[in-house]
Amino acid sequence: MPRKKKSGSAAWVDPDDAPELTDAFFDRAEIRHGNRVVRRGRPPLPNPKQAVKLRLDADVLAAYRKTGTGWQTRINADLRKARKLKAG
DSSP states (O other), X not given: OOOOOOTTOOOOOOGGGOOOOOHHHHHTOOEEETTEEEOOSSXXXXXXXXXXXXXXXXXXXXXXXXXXXXXXXXXXXXXXXXXXXXXX
């Protein structure tokens, strides 16, 4: 009488039968420095900007938006000047 195979036991796999290492495999790989995973992209800022809800007069908002891209950065710079704060 043949023996039943135990459930959960893995059959031996020849290492020569391993799948080929493709570019897609390496694209998904984690880069490690010791035990630490090195993240791709820009590193996090030590003092990131915070999103706030601010109520402004319509004419003030329109004037800043009319200046084009970067109008929020200009508001931030103008507030720094008004409060005499150093650039962060």
